Amino acid sequence: MTRTSVTSILNEPLIFERSAPGKSAYTLPRLDVEDVPVEEILDSKYLRTEVRGFPEVSEVELIRHFTRLSTWNYHIDLGMYPLGSCTMKYNPKLNERVARIPSIALTHPLQEEQQSQGSLEILFRLQECLKELTAMDAVSLQPAGGAQAELIGILMIRAHLTQKGSPRRFVLIPDSAHGTNPASAVLAGYEVISIPSDKKGRIDVKVMAEKMSEEVACLMLTNPNTMGIFETHIEEIAQIVHLKGGLIYMDGANFNALMGYARPGEMGIDVLHLNLHKTFSTPHGGGGPGSGPVVCKEHLAPYLPVPQIEQEGGLYRLNSDKPESVGRVHSFHGNFGMAVRALCYILSCGREGLKELSEMAVLSANYIRRQLEEHYDLPYDTDILHEVVFSDKKQHKNGVTTQDIAKRLIDYGFHPPTTYFPLIVQGALMIEPTESHSKEELDAFIDAMIAISREAEEDPEKILSAPATAKLTRLDEVRAARSAILRWEP
Amino acid sequence: MRYVSITPEEKRLMLKATGVDRVEDLFATIPENLRLSKTLDIPEAASETDILKYFRSLGQKNASAEDFEYFLGAGAYNHFIPTLIDSVISRSEFYTSYTPYQPEVSQGTLQATFEFQTLICQLTGMEVANASLYDGGSALAEGVLMAVRTTRRQKVLVAQSVHPEYRRVLETYAANLDIQLQELPFTESGCVDVEALERLVSEDHAAVVIQSPNFFGVLDDVEQAIGLTQSVGALSVVVVSEAISLGLLKPPGELGADIVVGEGQSLGIPLGFGGPYLGLFASKDKYKRQMPGRLVGQTVDSEGRQGYVLTLATREQHIRRQKATSNICTNQGLCALVATVFMSVLGKQGIRELAEQNLKKAFHLRKLLGDSLVFSGATFNEMVVECSEDPAEINRHLVSEGIIGGLPLGRYFPDRSNQMLVCVTEQNSLEKINRLAEVLTSVKVTR
Numbered sequence: 001m002t003r004t005s006v007t008s009i010l011n012e013p014l015i016f017e018r019s020a021p022g023k024s025a026y027t028l029p030r031l032d033v034e035d036v037p038v039e040e041i042l043d044s045k046y047l048r049t050e051v052r053g054f055p056e057v058s059e060v061e062l063i064r065h066f067t068r069l070s071t072w073n074y075h076i077d078l079g080m081y082p083l084g085s086c087t088m089k090y091n092p093k094l095n096e097r098v099a100r101i102p103s104i105a106l107t108h109p110l111q112e113e114q115q116s117q118g119s120l121e122i123l124f125r126l127q128e129c130l131k132e133l134t135a136m137d138a139v140s141l142q143p144a145g146g147a148q149a150e151l152i153g154i155l156m157i158r159a160h161l162t163q164k165g166s167p168r169r170f171v172l173i174p175d176s177a178h179g180t181n182p183a184s185a186v187l188a189g190y191e192v193i194s195i196p197s198d199k200k201g202r203i204d205v206k207v208m209a210e211k212m213s214e215e216v217a218c219l220m221l222t223n224p225n226t227m228g229i230f231e232t233h234i235e236e237i238a239q240i241v242h243l244k245g246g247l248i249y250m251d252g253a254n255f256n257a258l259m260g261y262a263r264p265g266e267m268g269i270d271v272l273h274l275n276l277h278k279t280f281s282t283p284h285g286g287g288g289p290g291s292g293p294v295v296c297k298e299h300l301a302p303y304l305p306v307p308q309i310e311q312e313g314g315l316y317r318l319n320s321d322k323p324e325s326v327g328r329v330h331s332f333h334g335n336f337g338m339a340v341r342a343l344c345y346i347l348s349c350g351r352e353g354l355k356e357l358s359e360m361a362v363l364s365a366n367y368i369r370r371q372l373e374e375h376y377d378l379p380y381d382t383d384i385l386h387e388v389v390f391s392d393k394k395q396h397k398n399g400v401t402t403q404d405i406a407k408r409l410i411d412y413g414f415h416p417p418t419t420y421f422p423l424i425v426q427g428a429l430m431i432e433p434t435e436s437h438s439k440e441e442l443d444a445f446i447d448a449m450i451a452i453s454r455e456a457e458e459d460p461e462k463i464l465s466a467p468a469t470a471k472l473t474r475l476d477e478v479r480a481a482r483s484a485i486l487r488w489e490p
Numbered sequence: 491m492r493y494v495s496i497t498p499e500e501k502r503l504m505l506k507a508t509g510v511d512r513v514e515d516l517f518a519t520i521p522e523n524l525r526l527s528k529t530l531d532i533p534e535a536a537s538e539t540d541i542l543k544y545f546r547s548l549g550q551k552n553a554s555a556e557d558f559e560y561f562l563g564a565g566a567y568n569h570f571i572p573t574l575i576d577s578v579i580s581r582s583e584f585y586t587s588y589t590p591y592q593p594e595v596s597q598g599t600l601q602a603t604f605e606f607q608t609l610i611c612q613l614t615g616m617e618v619a620n621a622s623l624y625d626g627g628s629a630l631a632e633g634v635l636m637a638v639r640t641t642r643r644q645k646v647l648v649a650q651s652v653h654p655e656y657r658r659v660l661e662t663y664a665a666n667l668d669i670q671l672q673e674l675p676f677t678e679s680g681c682v683d684v685e686a687l688e689r690l691v692s693e694d695h696a697a698v699v700i701q702s703p704n705f706f707g708v709l710d711d712v713e714q715a716i717g718l719t720q721s722v723g724a725l726s727v728v729v730v731s732e733a734i735s736l737g738l739l740k741p742p743g744e745l746g747a748d749i750v751v752g753e754g755q756s757l758g759i760p761l762g763f764g765g766p767y768l769g770l771f772a773s774k775d776k777y778k779r780q781m782p783g784r785l786v787g788q789t790v791d792s793e794g795r796q797g798y799v800l801t802l803a804t805r806e807q808h809i810r811r812q813k814a815t816s817n818i819c820t821n822q823g824l825c826a827l828v829a830t831v832f833m834s835v836l837g838k839q840g841i842r843e844l845a846e847q848n849l850k851k852a853f854h855l856r857k858l859l860g861d862s863l864v865f866s867g868a869t870f871n872e873m874v875v876e877c878s879e880d881p882a883e884i885n886r887h888l889v890s891e892g893i894i895g896g897l898p899l900g901r902y903f904p905d906r907s908n909q910m911l912v913c914v915t916e917q918n919s920l921e922k923i924n925r926l927a928e929v930l931t932s933v934k935v936t937r
Contacts, residue, residue, distance in 0.1 A: 332764025
């Protein structure tokens with residue numbers, strides 16, 4: 001073992017390479033029923049000899065293995081993680097503690113309602129909070145992520161329009177939208193019409209109006225959009241779409257900008273989703289689990305997934321008797337554990353706190369923008385809310401790209417921002433600080449970005465070879481895709 | 491507000507630097523008439539103490555596996571959870587990081603996910619596994635969509651013995667894609683009706699979906715079903731809802747399955763009232779470019795050192811948009827880590843011993859139930875029992891004895907309203923198994 005630094009060990013092999021017969025990390029209670037040989041219970045045609053390849057390691061080795069791996073990750077508790085549109089805010093520890101209370105964590109989704117009143121109250125109460133925050137009428141907490149929520153929302157629109165005569169054929173989606181939007185629309189059986197953005201970074205209302213017809217089911221928009229810009233003409237947009245009998249779906253990924261300031265239900269939105277793993281602080285967990293509640297107006301409520309949680313005479317119940325429902329998207333009640341954390345967060349913050357979060361998120365983004373706008377190209381000069389998108393235009397002339405800037409930030413101790421998204425900005429650097437950081441941390445990030453822009457002028461080589469301080473230098477992604485080694489083999 | 495770190499003085503400085511007087515001014519792009527004028531009808535901030543008190547009081551309104559002995563399975567299983575799991579997943583490095591889009595600073599998550607993919611391949615006997623999907627239900631839906639994409643056929647046969655909720659999720663996903671779902675019946679043994687399969691399956695079929703152990707706990711005739719499926723060029727999709735069974739049972743991959751989908755909750759994830767769970771997805775190597783979801787692959791850095799990255803991303807929505815293989819973005823990363831730790835803790839010996847304990851304890855109950863069993867087929871740790879009265883009534887009685895009984899089958903199969911699906915795991919004690927058998931075989935327990 002080579003010790004490469006004091007606090008992290010960089011050459012931990014795969015768990016399989018630590019394996020040796022005779023090592024073990026588990027104990028099981030002694031079998032308390034008659035020990036009938038397996039072969040007397042099941043015909044040998046059903047049986048495997050062993051799970052070939054499964055590791056055999058000791059408890060100490062196992063803990064060291066995963067601890068060593070963990071030190072190779074950047075994470076929010078270490079520092080700023082300014083990924084635009086991902087809302088990497090602090091994940092309060094209290095949420096984790098509450099979610100692990102055994103009488104909350106160890107209940108079965110199919111046990112009788114009478115034995116699940118606590119769990120059902122958590123879901124019901126969270127639904128009420130989300131309705132209030134969005135000014136909408138009904139909720140389902142079933143979708144396990146934003147993309148699944150989009151599918152459900154579009155299916156609800158489809159069901160509603162089908163009942164009115166025709167499901168229609170198209171969905172309008174701005175070119176600045178998340179990739180999940182068009183993918184979800186297609187999964188719901190629609191064709192996508194892309195709507196360009198105008199010079200201000202907003203939906204081009206004129207083009208949108210031209211494309212809107214009685215063959216269009218809905219417009220899917222993100223507000224504020226992925227540029228961090230509020231769609232100021234939202235009411236006009238909604239009117240145009242509604243006049244032709246279409247509906248508005250809002251991707252609520254950026255809801256962290258709006259809490260206590262504006263409510264989608266008052267802007268003409270018919271249905272939207274929220275991401276509990278963004279706005280409501282549930283941890284991203286290295287890529288999930290998330291949770292994507294769907295929130296809608298009364299006219300779409302009959303189509304929400306089943307079961308719906310209802311309250312009747314102080315008792316909560318699950319109602320699956322909703323004949324117009326689009327069905328189910330989750331085997332049970334969605335990612336309940338995330339709902340527990342989100343409710344805990346809302347109650348911890350309170351109404352004033354939630355508003356303050358949005359304020360500080362928006363202030364932090366605007367502060368960064370103002371400090372960096374002379375150093376980085378700002379493709380749209382429009383006022384922003386919670387995130388700002390720069391481009392690499394100024395650095396590009398020295399051969400430094402967004403990718404390089406992102407990698408160099410690692411050397412300054414920060415996670416890179418979202419890169420090359422939204423697609424409407426060439427070489428986009430999308431920065432969303434969230435409300436979580438102190439002014440010192442924001443200033444340090446700003447200083448790092450300025451230093452990199454200076455390096456681009458003076459010493460571009462330093463940037464092109466970054467990162468110099470991470471576990472690895474840049475990885476060969478082309479090789480990964482070509483050789484496609486997706487598992488260990490002995 | 492303890493989740494904010496900016497002091498009033500710093501706020502003033504930042505506002506000044508930003509060129510506005512008040513923070514409200516930053517929201518000026520929201521038209522005035524759309525700005526919220528009222529105070530939100532949400533409580534004022536609660537203290538940590540009050541919050542803990544509140545949630546504990548809610549917990550007291552639940553029955554949970556802490557105080558009750560569960561014989562309820564049906565897709566969610568009360569298994570042993572090694573202490574090491576929480577110790578690993580409580581590390582901020584794992585649970586507060588994001589999707590590993592920047593591989594240089596995400597090697598921990600990436601290597602663990604590569605290990606997860608490998609472990610799932612080993613467990614299922616398949617060649618490729620992805621980094622996880624949401625849960626068993628959506629994994630089934632994605633498996634069927636992949637079969638449809640691959641074969642360019644639109645008909646799918648789905649066994650009635652596949653978990654009813656998974657089938658409902660599949661119906662939701664397939665509803666508007668011109669896919670015809672047809673049901674495949676089961677026989678008195680509880681297995682798929684192979685004769686019906688032979689009769690129904692044709693060259694118009696993209697896939698045949700079976701589950702084993704199936705929803706009734708019965709081990710299905712997987713090999714024969716796969717043979718019939720592939721003889722017409724359709725893909726065989728095998729569902730596994732109880733992953734522990736694979737510690738002992740011949741894996742679908744060894745029997746020739748094209749796609750294996752399932753639920754990984756049994757692999758160390760708490761019952762959690764149904765989620766977050768873990769969608770498992772594995773296939774033959776030749777279909778990997780049609781797979782949904784994220785994949786981690788091995789590569790090297792610019793100095794030739796081994797490392798891992800997200801790969802084959804041209805399948806995914808953030809690159810391909812409407813032409814992607816799936817709309818999925820967020821998966822169940824941390825749950826996949828749980829399963830990785832679980833499988834590593836148990837290891838080759840432990841997974842077998844755990845599976846054997848489930849089988850033997852369930853077999854003990856099976857012997858005691860004798861003639862009350864509904865299906866004759868072999869079972870792993872679940873079985874269907876004919877009751878002498880409404881199973882819900884029996885369950886209400888069992889609660890008073892500290893037992894959560896099985897699932898009344900009438901919920902999904904109205905013609906089986908007197909039947910109960912019972913599950914026995916290593917968590918159940920001999921005493922309670924005996925007591926359950928006594929109650930289930932007695933005439934009228936509630937009088």
